[in-house]
Amino acid sequence: MPPKKNMKPMQKPANTGKTIKRIFSYMYGFKLHFAIVVLGVALSSAAAVAGNALLSPIIDNLKEALKGGEWDKHRFILTLGAMIAIYAAGACATFLYQRIMLKISTTTLKRIRDDLFTKMESLPISYFDKHTHGELMSLYTNDTDTLREMLSNSIAQCISSAITIVGVFTMMILYSWLLTIIVVVMLVVIIMVIGIVGKHSSKGFIAQQKALGTANGYIEEFIDGQKVVKVFCHENAANEEFEKLNDELCAASTKAHTFANILMPIMNNLSYLHYAATAIVGGIMTVNGFGGMTIGKLVSYLQFTRQFAQPITQVSQQLNAVLTALAGAERIFNVIDEKPEADEGYVTLVPAEIDANGNITEADTRTGKWAWRHPHKADGTVTYTEVRGNVELDDVYFGYEPNKTVLNGISLYAKAGQKIAFVGSTGAGKTTITNLINRFYDVPDGKIRYDGININKIKKRDLRRSQSIVLQDTHLFTGTVMENIRYGKLDATDEEVYAAAKLANADYFITHLENGYQTMLTADGANLSQGQRQLLAIARAAVADPPVLILDEATSSIDTRTEAHIEKGMDSLMEGRTVFVIAHRLSTVRNAKAIMVLENGKIIERGDHNALIALHGKYYRLYTGMFELS
Template sequence: MAEERARKLKGPGGRRNMGPRPKLEHPGRTLGRLFGYLMKLYGLQMVVVVVLIFVGVLANVQGTMFMQTLIDDYIMPMLGQEQPDFGPLGAAIGRVACFYALGVASSFIYNQIMIYVTQGTLRSLRDDLFTHMQTLPIRYFDTHAHGDIMSIYTNDIDTLRQMVSQSIPQFVNSLVTIVSVLYCMIVLSLPLTGLTLVMVGVMLVCTGKLAGNSSRYFMAQQKDLGKVNGFIEETMEGQKVVKVFCHEEESIRAFNEMNDRLFDSAKNANTFANVLMPVNAQIGNISYVLIAMVGGAMALNHMWGFTLGGLASFLTFNKSFNMPINQISQQLNSIVMALAGADRVFGLLDEEPEVDNGYVTLVNAVRDKDRKLTESEKRTGLWAWKHTHTDGSGTDYVELTGDVVFDDVDFGYNPDKIVLHNVDLFATPGQKIAFVGSTGAGKTTITNLINRFYDIQDGKIRYDGINVNKIRKSDLRRSLGIVLQDTHLFTNTVMENIRYGKLDATDEEVYAAARLANADGFIRRLPQGYQTVLTGDGANLSQGQRQLLAIARAAVADPPVLILD
């Protein structure tokens, strides 16, 4: 089982390879959608952050630019004086300190704002993901690995954290720094600016080559990580089955293949990414040395009026100009990973929700003096289908009795492969029906069609004479008590797990349902009885005890139709 599941999940290329990796489709569209989501939630805060970034960058640039004046107009004249007056110099240094203090303050404030924006954005994304997931049809969860879905909530969301908190403000900061520093360098020396731009061009070529290679593997890393998480989650759930059939070695082999593929994609991604920063740093150092040599010669020979103060400022600007380019190249990998994660997040959000065009609802009812059904706001123990005609001709009330009819039903999980042909059956109120057949004959499928987990391709299913397609799905399922094959117990008390079948059930109703399911005896023998907290899907209970709790959960709703799958 583990081996077969591994083949399904791992896809082609389970071997170690350096072949072509997937590319992110429409990165601009994904980035635009992410920015739109961010601005919708925190547009004002982001505007404030951008303003603070401008203030911080301009303050730092102004401080660096003032170094030329500090050296040429204050320090150099004092070199020939026997008793120099340090007062003006101290005042000038104080002004420089004020510029840098303003830059530090603005950086601190916008970083605090970004912490709030980042965590708020991730919280909203998780809320939207979980809310949307509740609207998805069962078909989606039957065709997607649960661990891969979990990876969207954890790994993919975390990549967005780094992008929103660090990459976006760093990118804006770097862009403003590049523009402002370039202007100042042109003002100081046009020839040295040209030399700096030549070295920056070399840096950009190297960045493009290395970042392009690493981005493909970072995307593959996110996909491979999701597959590994999915396989681990499945193996943990089926650990008893693995051991019963001695499939440990097969599971290990399948996991190793997936883990090796993850190793390959992560290694290749980080190989290119880790080389990028040292290469750019060395190019920046070469640029700094060239500027120092050429600028020093210009200052000593007073070429184009260039001074030592100008050289000191230009060297600082040279570092300031190369640094943001290096930082942008460093953030490119984080941005690519975040876009890959955002693509998976938005992919889940874009999944089509379950379609429900039903308009017949389930209501509490009473009989008037003429024995006609009317709607009641109070719980009466009598239920009725409220059928409001779409043509406006009025509203009918049909008593809920539990009469189910299949009329010439065709169904297939895939439309081109029908598994149930011309099915006709009926279940009248009070009747008990058992479906007997081999595995895969369609017993569970019948259940899934009654509660509309899946919709039929042809024919009709009527519930109390009403086509189930006309009944709102939530009301349809509320009228059915279903005990599924796979019992799932939530991390909560025994009482709350039973009450899940009817959230407003009283304690006495829970006790009665447990007695009806023959579960009351073993529940009271638990350490805290009905208040015993179940964890790990009720791992401390036997399979039979878990099944009895599932029956009690269905019984507490007192449904007119009870289905035991």
Template sequence: MLSISWQMMLLALLIIPLSLFGVVFLMKNSQKYFLSQQTSLGLLNGHIEEMYGAHEIVTAFNGQQKSVDQFETYNDQLYRSAWKSQFLSGLMQPLTMMVGNLGYVGVSILGGYLVLHQVIAIGDIQSFITYTRSFTQPINQIAQSMNMLQSTMAAAERVFGFLNEAEVLPDTSDPVPVSFEGKSLIQGQVAFENVRFGYTPDKTVIRDFSMFVKPGQKIAIVGPTGAGKTTIVKLLMRFYELNGGAIYIDGHDTRTFTRKDLRSLVGMVLQDAWLFEGTIRDNLKFGNPDASEAQMVKAAQMAHVDHFIETLDHGYDTVLGESSSNVSQGQRQLLTIARAFLSDPKILILDEATSSVDTRTEVLIQKGMDALMEGRTSFVIAHRLSTIRNADAILVMNEGDIVEIGNHDALMKRDGFYTKLYNAQFSGEEE
């Protein structure tokens, strides 16, 4: 092109900034719609997966219409963002082609002028236009694939947003030992000091929580749903990092232990019973792989699950299926309680541990738990307040703060928030 005419080449070069300006302008205006499209697509896919996974629950509670309405809302959001992004992105190729054609017209006019003045031959104009078309072809190809590129960029932005989340803090390089020659060095003293925490920066769940627990004490935590009861024990296990304050075990900040050592001190029985695919033996020994057969059987007996296991064809070698669907919810919970017995922890956390068993079994388990909690620091989260009347101290929480503290009799005499919770469950009954 330069060998034919430098004037015509300068005119052809003007196509590049004009095309780039149009592409950048359309990209800036369409990229936000591509991001919105990816977000809406994620919400739509998540909703579909959730509804299919919980199909029985949705049907049982007549939630089909609500599910369809929610689907239509997400689908409308996806439709609006998708057509706007596709429309604006689809303008790029026509725009670059129009600018390129204008360049051809300019080259032809300038070439005709140069031919009249005998600067170039008429055949040079035809050659130059061919070169110009080859010159602008990559720009047209980029514009043609910009739709896919922008969609990829929007998806990549969501992926990298996830990858850029803060990593888990590494364990300390000089951890406090928890045992020596097989003997535990921890007594079980627990202290919360001005603990503050929120799952998201804009919503604080625990505002200013302070508490001191002596070794061997049984502490009950009660309060309405969302008060922060389960969050407290999750922070003790260091499943989440604190936003403020500190938690101490035997005077040592929990951050001075390794996570493995810290969690080896604590036994948990949660409201949602968790068992993995494998034999009952493997599940029971999960927290204490070195336990003997006799210890395992004794733990099962204390949890009142031994008789059920013996009735199975393969006993302790019975394989639990995926999601433990071949045993009932109550039996799963009994097995997790037996696992807690076998792990022999210094600190025990019971989060509505008997919520899925019948009243008779609950009484038996309660006796076993009393034996398990003897000499151990215990945190009991309970909604049925009759199960924690013998606790050394009852923490009454509301909206992330301790509103009352004391034993059952003292709190009832105070006639405060705890009394209202208790009376709501036992209205019309005599103690």
């Protein structure tokens, strides 16, 4: 198998505008909702500004009352009531737009995850061979989480801050253009500080996300290989490696949050300085009656001063989150934009009825027999050929990486119903051959024919439906035992599942489980033994009833006694099918029609068991124990 490579480290988004546009394209159907959000944000921000503006007449009115002068009590009550109503309306608007934004963000993320998962389902096996599972999982966890935070909070916060800044600045000019000069000077200083701190903070957050993905990938590997770690007493080394990765994450996180966290104290102190300067100058103007400044106006203006600094600080804080989210979104979109598995095939697999004269007609339902459906582009006619299971490899060369071949001129022919065995050392190319037969990888040089048809002309989905594979590494899904067996044929009846389990000799142990066929399996069948898990995999292949069967070390986890018990069932399973067997246990391939001995990607010996024993070659040495498979 090709070596795995880590995904590219998280970087600052290469094209921010394009990424933002791509995110908004997933918000289709929410134009009205988004308009309500913008309106709600505007009302909330306007309410905060208008509420502060009403402080001026209220305070000036109270000042007259305290001085013993005439004051309009009715106007005071109306103004106070208006302020309460405005703040209440602002609170309702905030609640409304936050709820709507939550729906928009969750739905948008659902659509992105759907597209991401759908694309991953269409990617070739080679893509997953070159990317670690932990890095791919981080797309669904870390990257989508940062994107969720941006969609649900940052967007609305930025809109609110922009409206507040414009509204407050306008009111400040109307109240006193002279005091606003102080605001402008302080604004320039704030922008410079945000630029310096934000630059370093952004790099820190990006490094943090990269380190987090690496640490998560290591944790996943450790959990999957926990038994191996304990068997070899590798706990200390695992701890040391994790501590190293955790230290890197801690350092990156510390650096990121150091710059992010110092921004707030700096901004607060600048706002206090700004507030003090405004209060002093405003107080002098009030005492001297300069510029029409009153106590009420000064109080309102000072509130505006606080309001003006707050959204700037909020925007600066959201900037890091937005950049990190956009970088994560770009990684997600890079996967979504990956080229799907190419499939130029046009020959399909269909259920068929075949009469005594060999005439083939397409059946409406599954009949037990299959045919290849050949549509002809020239005249639009359709012809059918029976699926027999003849497989031919003609001078096949293949390598997972350029200039590094794994198979060198492999040629073989398996007739329908024959059992072909592959024997050889690890890395000789046995599994690679089966990967090519089901088109997990395409052949760059040479041809593979299935019933005389170049497999490149057969649709991959139909090609794979005509085959079943039992792998050495069994994978079971969360669900019942019956559901896991039925995975080989989703429309299989209960009776077909029972028959397949009996054929694989799995029925006995299944019926002795607590809930029999309805026993729930979780954590990849952790409540079963390795041998039992493999028996279920064999039953899954049996229920599919394919013309071609591939057994890749299918009985490697089954003891010799159990293997002897299921030998008859396996023979029944293989009867009438073309079977490819990969085995290190040579006793399992003695009855093969032909045994292919591979070395360095070449077939160095071929023949049945007796012929190869008589040859006194490598197979003979392997079988007699003079040479061991590595």
